[in-house]
Every structure is written in C-alpha cells, then in structure tokens.
Amino acid sequence: MEILNIDCLILIFNELSSDNNSLYSCLLVNKEWCHLVIPILWGNYPNYTICINSTEKFFNIILSCLSTSSKQLLIDNNIRLSQTILSKSSFNYVSLCKFLKIEIINNIINMIFRKEILTNVDYSKERDLLEQEIYKLFVSQCEGIKELEWQSSQPIVSFPGASTGFSQLYNLNIDLFYVNSNSLYEMSQICKDLNELTIKGCSQDIPGLISLIDAQRNLKSVSFDFQTKEGTCEELSKALARKGCTINNLSLYGSVDIIPLSFLMSLNNLKDLIIYYDFESYGRILKFQKYLANSKFPDLQILDISDDLLCFKELSMLIENTNGNITDIFVYTSNKSAENTGMFINSISNNCPKIEFLTTYLGPKDLIHIKSLLKNCRNLKSLRFNSLNEIKNIGDGLLNILAKFSPKSLSNISISGKWKYSVGSFENLFESYKKRRLLHFDIHDEIVYITTEHAKVVKKYYDEGVIAYSNLIITGTSEY
Template sequence: MIKLNLDCFNLILKESRLDKKSLYSCLLVNKEWCNLVVPILWKKYSWYCNHKESEKKIFIIILSCLSTSSKQFLFNNNIKLPSTIFLKPLSFNYISFCEFPRAGIIDNIKDMIFKDEILNNFDYSTKSNLLEQEIYKLFVSQCKNIKILQWKTSQPLSLFPGAKECFSQLNNLYISIDSVSPNSLYEMIQICRDLNGLMIYNCSQNLPGLISLIDAQKNLKKLSLFKYIKKEYCKELSNAIKRKYNTLNDLCLHSLNIISPSFLTSLINLKNLSIYNYDNDNIRGDIKEFQHYLMISEFSELEYIDFYGLSWFEELAILIEKTKGNILQVIINSINKNAENTGLLIKAISNNCPKINRLYTHLEPKDFIHIKSLLLNCRNLSRIEFDSLNILVNENYNFGDELLNILTEFSPKSLIYISLSGDWKFSTDSFELFFESCRNRNTNLLYFGITHESYITRDHMLIIRRYINEGIIKGSNCV
C-alpha cells in the first residue's frame, strides 16, 4: 500500500471539517498521526470546552507548561499550583499551538487556583496579579505571529520576552483602554503597525498613546468604538480617525457622546457603517450633531448600513441617494415609535439599491405603497423584515392584507426570508394567497415570521403549519 505523504495528510487534516471527537480518533492511530493531530486539536479546540472537567484538564496542562523559574516564583509568593500538574517535561509544546487566550480564559484559570482559598482583597489582588503575570509571560514567549489579541489586562504584554515575535503579525486588536497602561501602548506601537481591525473599549478621555497607536497603523480598515464613559470630549480621537480616511472602510460606533462626528465627511472610502445608540437621553443632545454630519457626508462606495436606536430615516435616504448603487444591506431599528419619513427611506432604496439583499426597517401602512417599486427594482432581495411604528388600534381593518397582497404579486424569487409585524392584522385568506404564490413560483421560504403577534390567531398558525408540512416554509416563530 502506498504511504500517504505526511505533508499532504497534514494539509488534509487542517482543511477538513472533522469534529473534536473524530480528530481524537485520528490521534490514536499511531505516533505520526498523533504528531499531526495534536497541534490541530489545540489550535481549534483548546478554548472551547463543553464542561468544567475538560476545561480543568486544559488548565492543568497550561500550568504544567510554566517554566521552572515561574513555578518557583509563584511558590515563593505562596501561590500553590494544583498537585495534579505534570512535573516532568510534556510530550508537546502545547502553548505554541494555542490561539492567544482571551482575558476571560486567564480569569477562569485564576478562579480555579484560588477557589479554595480564603483571601482578603489585598492578598487576592496581589496573588491574582502575580499568577496572571506568569501565565501571560508563558503565552507571549511561546505563541508566535498571532493574528488576534484581546488586550484586557494591566499586564505589560508588549514588554514581556518574546513580544516582538508574538505580536508583530497582529491583524485584529481588541483593547480595553481602561485596563492597559500608557507605557504598554507606546511599546506596542514599536511592534505592531499592520492592524486591519482595531476595536476600542471603555475610552473616556484623550489618550496620547491610543492616538499614536492609530496613527502608526499603515492599513487600518476597520475601527470599532465600544462602551464609552464620557469624561471629556475626545477631539484628538476624532482627528485621528479623520487621518485614516484613505484606508478606513468599516466603522462601528457604540456611543455618540464622546467624539466629534466631523470626521464622517472625510471617510470617502467607507463601505460598512454601523451606529448603535443605547442612550435614550442622548436623543436630543449630541445626536443632533451626528445627524448633521451624516446628511452632508458622501459615502459613494457604501455597502452595509446598520443603525440601532436611531430614527434617521430622512438622513439615511439622503445618504443612500449619494451612493453608487452598491448597497447590499440596510438595517435600521428605531426606538422612536413616532418616527417619520420611513417612506423616504423605502423610495431611496428602491431607486438606488438594485443589489440589496437584506432590508430591516420600520413602516407605517401609508408606506406600503412604496413596497411595490422596492420589490420590482430590487430583484436580489432575499431577506426583508418590516416592523411597525405606531401600533394601530383599529381592530376592524386588516392593514396587513395590503402588504401581503403586494408581496404575493411582486416578490422576486430570491425572497426566502420574511418577517412582518403582527400589529397590522392579516386575514387568513391573504395568508393562503401569499403561500400559494410561493408554491406557484417555486419559492420555498427559509423563514416566515410575525413579530408582536397581536392579531395572530390559531387559524393563522394552522395555515403556517400546513405549509411547513408541505415544504413551502422551512421555519416560523408562529408554530
């Protein structure tokens, strides 16, 4: 029998979709297979344990990999490692196979070590910090060319031995600014200049180290700003974003009250724009400035729009009218049930977005008139989700029938995911006609859902169940 080249077999294993159990079976074949499979198992599954006992075994191996000097250092500081750790050299350098651990993994290791100890706050803080330091030193020294780092620790990762080999190829950096020391930021700048994605958490003020880190990146494409705590207006951060106009094409904002939105007009290459507002009190404040800059901005290459907690229907309509027709997805989830100009958004999409495949927006029945042109002009639509604005109280009129009749007559064959508001009230006849139209044009719906279900009766549910049984609908929240 011809022996399979190990390099070929290694490539097959890496590219395969074998689950954890199947890989374990391969591991037991012989020593050669074991040598190939162990790195793959640790790369894919080291941080994805199904239960506590498996997690504990992983942690024991990690602690066993600590150097003799680290173990002695911890012992000298009265930090007792489990008696089950391996005292002899391990068969593999397991740490070198792992993805760099998230902060939560390190926390879980510390919890395992200290769970049976009764410590006051000072002793716990001191011991926890020392153990965390040695574990991070281990990973920094053994992990090479990692692509993703979640930096949520005060440990000076960029100063540890091996930091250059570990972080020089970083592609995506998640960083909690409130946890990281300024000196570490400056050291990371010397190592890491090729980030594609930078996700920043918990910034509350202008930090020169952060500004320098952004400026140092030569090809920054994605920037996300999360969970800001406002202490001062971060004007320099806004200016730093503006200076990345040439490379930045993906922007995600989770707070609107920390930076000036003046940078928006500079981002001429933007393709993805996500803005989330979770602060109801912010609606009449800083948000007005964002609305202004959004209206005067021009993102001609825009492809994805995702807004939450905002009612910027008119602003979005104006923005979409200035694009080149490349938009693929629009999601706008308003928290203002009295929003206006929803029809303007539908018309703008209908006239300017021939490639769009997903649309989530709020509507009023007066907007239904625009849905026909939307369906006729946007023949690539595969997913629509229409939610109500003002909840209607007229129980004697089936507002939803008008919408379903339009969908029945004009839906493209590509449309396979539909979610509609139950506040509009549908007759069972309109349900029947719509599902029969799907049968007639050989369209099986992946999903048909009703939100709120205010007027959905048992008869509606029975109809949906029948069409599921017939294979016209794959899934629904109504059965």
Template sequence: MIRLNVDCLVFIFNELQIKETYLHSCLLVNKEWCRLVVPILWKNYPQKNNDKLKENKSKEKLFNIILSCLSSTSKQLLFDNGIKLPSTILLKPPSFNYISYCKFLKSKLIKEIIEMVSGETFITGRCGKYKYLEQELYKLYISQCNNIKELSWRTSQPILSFPGASTCFSQLHGLSIEIDKVDNDSLYKMAQLCKDLNVLIIHDYSQEKISGLISLIDAQRKLKSVSFEHIKKGPTCKELSEALARKGNTINKLNLRSVRIIPPSFLTSLTNLKKITIYSDYDSDEDTKEEFQNYLAISEFPELQILCLNGLSCFKESATLVEKTKGNISQVNIYTFDNVAENTGLLIKAIANNCPNIEQLSTYLVPEDFDYVKSLLLNCKNLIYLGLNSLDYFMDMNDENDNIGDNLLDILTKFSPKSLTKIVIGAGWKYSVDAFERFFESCRERKLYFFGITHNGDNFENITYKHLNIIRKYMDEKVIIEFFDY
C-alpha cells in the first residue's frame, strides 16, 4: 500500500468533516490516523457536535471524557467539597489532551455537564457546591485551549482572571455576552484582551455596565456582526448608538431585538450593511417606531442582501431602501402588528423592479396590489419562498368582493416561476374551491414543498372543509409535501 504523507491525510480528513461517520471510522485504522483525526473532531466541540448528540448516552460519554481531562488537583478540590464525579473517569488518564483541540467555549456545555453530575438543573448564582465544578471546568478550558475562536460568556465566574486567559481569548472571533452575569471591570479587561471580534452578541441590558460595553465595541478593529438579544426595559443610550456609528465602515450585519434602547441615528453610518433585522416590541411607543422609520427612510445600504423588519409598518421606507441597493437582495421579510398598513404595493413594486435575485419574500398586501405580484413573478425568476399575508380589516368583505382571493391564485397559477416551491397565502381573502384546484394543478411539475395559510384574527370561515379536502387530495398525490394552517 502506498503511504500518503501527513499533509495529504490531514487535507482528506478535513474534507471528511462533512460526513463525520466516515471520519469516526478513520480513527480505527491505525495510531497515526487516530492521532490526526482526533484534533479535527474535537476542534468543533461543542459548536457543532454537541448539538447532534440527542441521545443521553452519547452526551454522557462526551461529558465523561471532558471530566477525565480535569487535573488531579481539580478532582481533589471537587471531592473535598462533596462533589462526586462518575467513577469511570477516575480509572485512567485520557489518551489525548482533548480539550486543547477545542476552539469553542460554550456556557451551555458547562451547564449540561454540571447537570449530569448533580442530577438537577443548574442555575449560575444559585449553584451551591457545584460552583466549584463550574469553576474547574472553565479553568480547564482556559488553561488548555490556545486561541479560542468563540466564547459564550454567561457566567459570573471571573474567567478573565484564570491562568491562561490572555492567551485563550486573545484571538476571539465571536463573543456572546449575558450582561447580567458580568461586571464592568470584566468588560474593560475583555476589551484589552481581544480586539479582532467579527461577531458580538449582547444579551440583556444594564445602564451601569454601558461604559464597559462601549469600551469593548471601540476596541474592535473589524467588527462585522452586532446583535442585541432579549433586551429588557431600560433608558435609551445615546452613547451606545454613537459607538455603533463609529464602526459603520465594518459592520455588515445588524440584529436589533428592541427599538427602545438604542437611538436609530447610527443607521445612517452603516454604509456596508448586508443584513439588517429589527424587532419592535408590542409595547414600543409610536414615537420610537416613527423615529426608526424616519431613519430607515434616509439610510442607504447599497450592499444590502437581507431585510427583516418585525413590528414596524414601514412599507414605503422599505421600498426606498430597496431602490437604493445594487440589486443583490435575496431575502425580504416584513411583519407588522398593525391591522391597517399603507403603501404595501410600493414595496412589492420596488422588489419587482430592483431585486432580480430575490429568493424569499414575506410581506403584506391588499387586493389592489395583486397586479404587482404579477410583475414580481415575471421579474424574479429565482424566487423560492413567497408569503403574502392579508390584513385583518379585509375579513369583513361585502358580497361584491366574494372570492377576491381567486385573482391572486390565478396570478400564481399563470406566472409562478419553476423555482417557487414554498408559498403562504392569507386567509383574510375568500377563495373559491375551483381556484384552489386550478392552482394546485399548475404545481404538479414543480411540486410545492411547503404550502401554508395564515389566519389574522378570527378569519377561519374563509377556509372551509372543502378547501382543506382539496389540499389533502394534492398532499396524497405528492403535489404538496407539507401543509401548515396557522
């Protein structure tokens, strides 16, 4: 047998990561292959592999391997504090220093290991003696891992003071922080340690720690993605908006799950934005929403690819944004809490004229907009998903508007591109059973992988058992693969 050199083997094994079952088989060939494959498998724990471990036994094996990597000093400390580790990990030391290969440090993994050992739910801050196990697990990773790439920072443990922290975190690319768990000094320390973050995710919000957070943002040289998740109520912070504006040349992805905390003036600075997702809460005041809409109207994101707005009724502003792009938009998702929305047709028209490569669109429209749908289908030949939601106030239609939804179905029947295999329509319009059947007949060649009907309010009477029977018929004939009525 011809012997492949190490570089060739490593290249092949890295390619086999897509099929991990093949890679696991390579472990058993010989010692050399095993020595090369183990680091490749472990560098992704727990980023990818832990999510696949659905069976408790598989997780238990992984967790026991990690626990076996604890030093004898750590094991003694845990024993002295009444923490009993699984007996199997004490038999012999591991064959490899598995932890040293890891590039991801996730709080979820630490939490699940503690829950396995303790047999109960683990909550940081109320963990009793198991705080020692949490401490030693973090110390293990931080001391053994050189150049962690991603960190989930959701612990009150002083991880930046643990031995090896300066080396471990110096090349972080992704950082997710639960602000409630860390103090301001720790944020300042992290700003000194890592300056090359690509991704920053902020959970919760605290006015007292805003200076440390701003310091962390300012320290980054190439920050690309910023997310604010699960933000609780708090005062608006102009300084945070200004800090984001200072990174306007590098940020290309923004995910903002509250419009109450950060003034939107920074939006005009994000000239290289490729993806924007904004969620407005039900209880956000109208003035705040209007301010965001006004700034969206005057912003320009020429490189924009994905636009997702939830809770903001800004169809005109969205249309203006689309018209200012270079035509690279692939996804637009608009959701509103308002029963009445204006200028819905403007957005569809703008997409039809400016987004030839769009693959996914979910928006609202009124019957007067149906002609724009025809233009959309004719101009956007790569469309895969189309969601057209009706507004509540079209529930109560008079007789002359009976079966007005047939116009929409006929347009979908005649002009849908072959790529369009996922469709959602609103139940606010009435449809005839014949129009339903004509539409599904037109889908025989391409098949509908997904068909859905959305109900706003209580408009369930428009979709009858006859409609559902037609859907079942075409599901039985494999024209419709999945159906959702929600």
C-alpha cells in the first residue's frame, strides 16, 4: 500500500475539519496521524468537545498542561486537582489553541469548584488564583491567539508571552466592565492587525480604546453595545471616522445617543449596517435622520435597523445611494404611525435587484408597490410583512399579489395576523405553489382573524407536500 506524504495528509485532514467525529477517528490510526490531527481538532473548539463526548475531559486536558509550579501553587492554596490533571500530558495541547474564550475559563473554574458552588462556600480568593493561572497558561504557551474574549480583570497583557501571544489577534471581544484604559493602551502596542472588534459596555470616551482603534491597520468589522446615556463618545466617533476606508461592517446597539453619528458619512466602503438604537433626544433623532439621508454606501449589502421611530424616508434615500448589491433588509419599529413605508418599498424595488431577504411594514396604500417589488426583485427568498396602524382589509389583496407575481425563489412567507384573509385567498396562494414548495408559511403578531378553517387549508396543503412548515399547524389558533 502506497503511503501518502505529510502534505497530502494535512490537506485531507483539513478537508475533514467540518466532520469532527471522522477526524477524531483518524488520530487513532497511528502516531503520525495523531500528531497531524491533534492541532486541527484543537483549533475547532467547541466541536472537539462534542466529538470526544466530554467537555470535562477537555477541561482536564487543559489543566494538565499547567506548569509544575502552577500546579503546586494551586495545591498549596487548597485547590483540588485530580490525578489526571497532575500527570504530564502527551502533547502541549494549549500551545495549539488559537482561541481564548471566557466560556472555557469559567467552565473550568465551575468544574473545579463544583462542591463550593453547591454548598455556597466562599471561594472567591481561590477562584481568582485559578483564573490567573489558566490565563497565564494560555498567554505563555499560545504563540498566535487569533480570537480573544477579554472579559476578565486579570492583567493578561502583562503576563509573560503576551507580546507574542496577542500579536496575531484577528478577533477581539472586550467587556469594558472588566478592562480598563491602561490595559487597552498596552494591547494597542501589541495588537495592530485586528479584523473584528467588539466592545461591550461602552459609556464614554476611553483613551486606551481610542489608541487601540487607531493602531489597527485593517479593521473591517466593529460592533459597539452602549450601556448608558450619561457619558459622551465624541473621540470614539472621530476614531471610527479615521478608519472609514477599512471598516465595512458596523453594528451599534443600545444607547446610541451618546455617540455623534457623523462618522457614518466617512464609511464609504460599508457593506453591513446594523443599528438597534435608543434615542431619548429628539435633536439626536433629527441628526441621525440627516446622516442616513446624506450617507453614501455604494457597496452596502445588509441593512438592519430597529428603533422606536423608524425613518423610512431617510432609509429610502440611503438605498437610492447604493449600487444595487443589497441582499438583506430588516427593519423593525414599535411606532405604529410610521410613514413613507410605500416610498421605502418602492426604493427597494427600483434599487435592489439582488435582494433575497426582506422584513418591512405595510401601510394602507402600499399594495401597488408590492407588485413592483415582486416583479423587479426575482431573487427574493424570504418576505416578512409587519402591520402598521389598525389596517385590516389588505390581507386578500396581499395574498393575491403574492400568488400572481412571486418569483420562483420565494419560499418563506410571514404575514401579520392582524389583517383579514378569506379562506379562498389562502387556497389561491397555496395553489400557486403546487409546482414548487413553500418552505415556511407563518402568521405573526396577534392571530386575530385566523380561524380553524384557515388552519385546515394550511394542513391540507401541508399533507400534500406544498407547505413544509407553518406555525398554524404547530400551534393552532386562538379559536381552537
């Protein structure tokens, strides 16, 4: 039998990386295969813990990689380690890791202090010591961590090996509740090639965070969760504007009121825009509307906006300034008196030929725009129409338009339960899908006008294989 060379084996094992059970069986073949497979498996957490059928075994392997001095320090402080942990590992497994996740650290700690947790014994001092030694292990042994969840007050940037371990960071997730400005500044001196940056708990300008952002050479994706309305983030806004040429994914959540959104106009290469915001100041709302209307994102592909006062007019103007590459649009609002929904749908119809997923609202005069939308956007896969005001009489018109003009690609439909539908309009829609398949047909909001007769029609076409899934079949209706 001809023996494959190492390069071929590595290619094969990397192709198997999505099938961890098969890959795991390969390491049992012989010693050579084992040495090639182990690094790939350890780069696939948490899938590796699934294929060995034991997260506890996985955590014990990590602890077994602790240095002799660390193990002794833990024992001297009454931290119990099993004999498995105390024995020497066959591999330096931790050195193969490309991740440092808070989930791993916390789960290891919970495993060691299981008894203390159950009996409510104070173990905070021992917990901090164990956490410190685990972080020191990863930082000192991993030469190229790619992903870090920084949610600890441990001075990890000062641990031995930090300058090497964090120099190749690709994805950094920071919780500002734990991490101070000085630590962020230290990280900015080490880490300069971040691709993704996620910040939680942002409430004011932090000099160390500004330095970290400025230090990045190719920052593409940024996400901020603003937790308070008391501070201001003017310098943060300027720092993001300075990265306008590289950032192409932006996500803003929470109290966006505290950051001036003028930086939006500098993000000329933006592809994904997600804003779930909370404005208390009407003046800030007006400024936000202005920035939306005047921003130009020619390469925009994903638009996801949610607030209490959705700006359909300004969003329409934003869409008109794109180059037709949008594939996903999701808009949500709790303001049932929002206007210009028809203008918004019309702008999508005229400017988004590649759109596949759309969630929006319908007003009383919007059905004419739905017809154009379906005729112009032939790649649509999923549609969700939400209700505004107290409109009741557009249900049959909507279903009839969907039956006549839906593209073949449209396989997921979700419509409001606040609209009135005749049983016949249900049948008409499902008959139009007999030569294809409706993967999902859902009724959302309050199911006010759906009766058992509607549900029977859905069940009939489900039994015939026309509908693959409907929540009417699973949950029934309020009249059952």
